[in-house]
Amino acid sequence: xxxxxxxxxxxxxxxxxxxxxxxxxxxxxxxxxxxxxxxxxxxxxxxxxxxxxxxxxxxxxxxxxxxxxxxxxxxxxxxxxxxxxxxxxxxxxxxxxxxxxxxxxxxxxxxxxxxxxxxxxxxxxxxxxxxxxxxxxxxxxxxxxxxxxxxxxxxxxxxxxxxxxxxxxxxxxxxxxxxxxxxxxxxxxxxx
Amino acid sequence: xxxxxxxxxxxxxxxxxxxxxxxxxxxxxxxxxxxxxxxxxxxxxxxxxxxxxxxxxxxxxxxxxxxxxxxxxxxxxxxxxxxxxxxxxxxxxxxxxxxxxxxxxxxxxxxxxxxxxxxxxxxxxxxxxxxxxxxxxxxxxxxxxxxxxxxxxxxxxxxxxxxxxxxxxxxxxxxxxxxxxxxxxxxxxxxxxxxxxxxxxxxxxxxxxxxxxxxxxxxxxxxxxxxxxxxxxxxxxxxxxxxxxxxxxxxxxxxxxxxxxxxxxxxxxxxxxxxxxxxxxxxxxxxxxxxxxxxxxxxxxxxxxxxxxxxxxxxxxxxxxxxxxxxxxxxxxxxxxxxxxxxxxxxxx
Numbered sequence: 001x002x003x004x005x006x007x008x009x010x011x012x013x014x015x016x017x018x019x020x021x022x023x024x025x026x027x028x029x030x031x032x033x034x035x036x037x038x039x040x041x042x043x044x045x046x047x048x049x050x051x052x053x054x055x056x057x058x059x060x061x062x063x064x065x066x067x068x069x070x071x072x073x074x075x076x077x078x079x080x081x082x083x084x085x086x087x088x089x090x091x092x093x094x095x096x097x098x099x100x101x102x103x104x105x106x107x108x109x110x111x112x113x114x115x116x117x118x119x120x121x122x123x124x125x126x127x128x129x130x131x132x133x134x135x136x137x138x139x140x141x142x143x144x145x146x147x148x149x150x151x152x153x154x155x156x157x158x159x160x161x162x163x164x165x166x167x168x169x170x171x172x173x174x175x176x177x178x179x180x181x182x183x184x185x186x187x188x189x190x191x192x
Numbered sequence: 193x194x195x196x197x198x199x200x201x202x203x204x205x206x207x208x209x210x211x212x213x214x215x216x217x218x219x220x221x222x223x224x225x226x227x228x229x230x231x232x233x234x235x236x237x238x239x240x241x242x243x244x245x246x247x248x249x250x251x252x253x254x255x256x257x258x259x260x261x262x263x264x265x266x267x268x269x270x271x272x273x274x275x276x277x278x279x280x281x282x283x284x285x286x287x288x289x290x291x292x293x294x295x296x297x298x299x300x301x302x303x304x305x306x307x308x309x310x311x312x313x314x315x316x317x318x319x320x321x322x323x324x325x326x327x328x329x330x331x332x333x334x335x336x337x338x339x340x341x342x343x344x345x346x347x348x349x350x351x352x353x354x355x356x357x358x359x360x361x362x363x364x365x366x367x368x369x370x371x372x373x374x375x376x377x378x379x380x381x382x383x384x385x386x387x388x389x390x391x392x393x394x395x396x397x398x399x400x401x402x403x404x405x406x407x408x409x410x411x412x413x414x415x416x417x418x419x420x421x422x423x424x425x426x427x428x429x430x431x432x433x434x435x436x437x438x439x440x441x442x443x444x445x446x447x448x449x450x451x452x453x454x455x456x457x458x459x460x461x462x463x464x465x466x467x468x469x470x471x472x473x474x475x476x477x478x479x480x481x482x483x484x485x486x487x488x489x490x491x492x493x494x495x496x497x498x499x500x501x502x503x504x505x506x507x508x509x510x511x512x513x514x515x516x517x518x519x520x521x522x523x524x525x526x527x528x529x530x531x532x533x534x535x536x537x538x539x540x541x
Contacts, residue, residue, distance in 0.1 A: 036522065154518035155313050163307035165260065176305050180314050181515055183322045187492070187508020190501015 005136050008129075012140025014188040018116040019148040020181055025116030029149055030174055032107065039153035042107045043146030047139065049111045050120050052089065053082050054138025057121035058131055078121050083112045116145055151181065211309065214425055214472075215269035221416035222276055222467065228399045228409030233284035233336050235344045237405050241279040243288040247295025248275030248316075255304040270309050271299055277317035277467060280406025281460055281507060282324060285336040285353065288345050290328055294320040314514045315474045318507045325507075335359075335402040338395075354402040358458045360385045362503040382450055396457040407460040417466035426470040429482035430489075434465040437490025445498055455497065464489070464506035474514045481517075481524045488513045 018024045025046075032042040057078050065071055090108045094101045101108075111117060120141045124134040155177055164173050229237040252271035256264045266272075275295040282291065298320025306312040325332045336342055340352035355363070364370055364381045374384050386392055395401050399409030407413075420426045438461055443452035455461075469475060469489050476485050489509045496505025 036519070150519065151515045154522065155515060157522070158313065158518040159306070162311040164311065165305075165307055168305055168307075173305060176301060177313060180301065180319055180511075183319070183326060184314070184508060184511035184515060186322065186326055187496055187502065187505055187512065188500060191495070191499050 005133065008133055009136050009140040010191065012137050013144040013147065014185070015191055016141075017144040017148055017185060018119065018141050019145055020178070020185045022119065024119040025114050025145055026178075028107075028110060028114055029145075029152060029178070030171065032110075033149055033152040033156050033174070036150065036153045036157060038107070039149045040146075041104055042110075043142075043149045045104045045107045046111055046114060046116070046145050046149075047142030049082075049086055049089065049108075049114075050117055050138045050142035050145075051135060053085060053117050053121055054124055054134045054141075055131065056081060056085060058124055058129070058134040061125050062131075074122070074125065075118075078118055082117055082121065086112045116141065148181070152178065155181075211270070212268040215273050217423055217425060218420065218467065219269060219273050219276060221419045222280065222406065224412035224415050225280065225399075225406045225409045225463070226276075228412045229280075229284065229405050232338045232399055232408060233405060234340075234342065236336065236342055237284045239288050239344050240282065240284055240286050240291045240405055241276060243291040244279030244282075244295040244320075245272055245275030247292035247297075248272065248278065248299045249295075250292075251296040251299035252304065255300060256308075265309070268309070274299060274303070274316045274320075276406075277315075277463075278320040280463055280467075281317065281321045281404050282332065283335050283403075284405045285334045285342065285348055286324075286331055290324060290331055294324045297323050310473050312473055313517070314511055315468055315471055318468060318511050318514075321507050322511060333359075337402060338400045338408075354389060356402045356459070356503065357385055357389060357391065357396070357454070358497065359402075359503040360388060361454070361458075362497075380448075380450075382448075382454055393453075393457075396454075404460055404463075407463040410457055410462050413462040413466060417462070420466065420470070426466070427479070427482065429479055430469045430475065430486040431465040433483050433486030434469055434490045434493075435461065437487050438493055441490065441494040442498075445494070455494075459497075459504040460506040461493065464493075464510055468506075468510050469513075474517060476517050476520045476524065478521075478524045478526055480526075481520045484520050484524070485513055485517070488516060 016022060019026065019029045028042055028046070033039055060077060060081060061074065065074060065077065086108060090101070093104070093108070120138050124137055127137075129137055152174075156174065159173060159177070168176070226237075226241065229241075248271045249266055253264050253266060256262050278295050278298050279291060282294065298316040301323070302314055302316030302319035303309070303312045321332075334348070334353055335356050336348075337352050337354035340354075342348055342352045361381060364374075364384055370384075371381065374381065379387075389401065391401050397410050399412065401408050417426070417431060421428060435456060439452050439456045442455040443449060446452065465486075469486060476482055489506075492509035492512055493505045496502055496508060502508070
């Protein structure tokens with residue numbers, strides 16, 4: 001069982017990396033990868049929300065939707081729950097840990113619309129994970145996102161001072177770099 | 193103001209090295225390995241290398257002359273070197289047009305999109321290999337048997353392909369039935385691999401084994417690596433840590449010195465450690481950075497070889513570590529001479 005959890009964790013980080021393999025959560029990946037420090041803030045926030053969302057949506061799916069045969073409400077209810085969850089977390093952090101709130105800044109509300117968070121919730125259900133497995137998969141997914149974002153931010157800080165052709169600056173070179181990074185991550189395919 | 197008195201700021205030290213000189217000398221260092229590949233794989237090695245170089249040169253010239261309208265910098269040899277390195281890390285059985293496309297795509301996507309020489313993040317030769325492996329996986333895993341007469345171009349005749357030692361080793365270790373029968377007869381997986389391919393330790397060194405075009409001749413690559421070390425184009429840090437990590441790591445994992453030696457001498461490790469992981473553009477700047485980079489390359493190579501889906505991981509390990517380079521550089525900024533670390537600031541309540 002523990003080995004199983006470990007492989008779920010590793011697979012979620014490296015092989016089924018949300019950004020580089022499943023192409024989810026591209027908006028924050030491109031939007032917030034300008035600087036390393038903001039990437040760290042965003043990565044931590046996403047990891048935190050993913051784990052929370054993974055646990056809560058699992059509970060909703062298995063305690064509420066499945067028993068009452070309301071699965072067709074899955075997407076709707078997950079979006080609603082994740083959005084309100086993020087708002088709630090934001091309020092709590094603001095009142096209890098103002099320094100963390102400052103550090104996370106605008107990124108916390110941005111996560112409401114991060115498709116990787118909804119993605120991890122839906123994937124947990126589709127793969128039939130239990131509560132612990134869902135939590136581990138969400139943690140791995142979040143850390144994988146963090147990892148990819150951090151690498152990308154480092155690369156983009158360097159590209160800022162590189163003599164990138166004018167036509168390629170900004171979004172084009174970012175997408176090409178993301179593609180090359182995804183090709184490099186092919187190397188982890190089949191990791192077991 | 194007198195224009196005869198030229199006043200410039202320091203440093204006034206003059207070094208004879210130019211980009212072109214370094215690139216051509218690295219290319220020169222690859223010549224022994226190329227001769228070995230001609231001996232082992234015959235004319236196909238020549239065709240694949242030529243097409244790879246032509247593709248890289250065509251990509252460089254096309255972007256610079258047509259899109260950027262800048263002077264074409266083919267004479268600095270960097271495109272030629274990329275083409276050669278790309279060709280060295282693909283099978284000699286590769287169709288010629290695939291080699292051409294590889295060099296072309298590697299230069300354009302891996303280098304010119306980022307602004308050309310000195311600006312790229314990833315090693316263009318390995319980008320080319322990764323793109324080819326993702327696009328034509330069958331061509332990229334069809335290995336020529338050493339010494340087999342396979343013609344120059346066109347389809348391969350029957351019976352000229354063979355597994356690479358690493359590939360066969362991986363298949364053996366994944367086949368429980370075979371492992372059981374081997375254990376019953378008292379042979380190790382290593383002996384089985386050597387026996388099946390009719391090779392020994394000597395062929396691992398000289399290069400008469402299946403594998404990528406230029407990676408098999410370990411002694412020739414070592415010779416080239418020593419030349420680069422003596423010419424000070426590379427330092428020992430990255431190759432030593434990368435080779436050492438793979439050797440000690442496989443010793444720890446398998447607890448068998450022979451297996452550790454086998455992993456050290458197999459695949460593209462020497463080519464990667466001496467010629468790819470020491471690329472000046474895509475690797476860290478400081479010595480500490482080199483050590484981290486070499487260790488990371490070795491560790492990811494081990495991870496892919498022992499746990500991953502591919503038999504060989506040198507190419508991917510270097511690409512992944514290339515992505516880490518900006519972060520490594522950021523955190524290994526050396527202290528200036530005489531600089532004192534500022535005492536920790538008191539945290540304000």
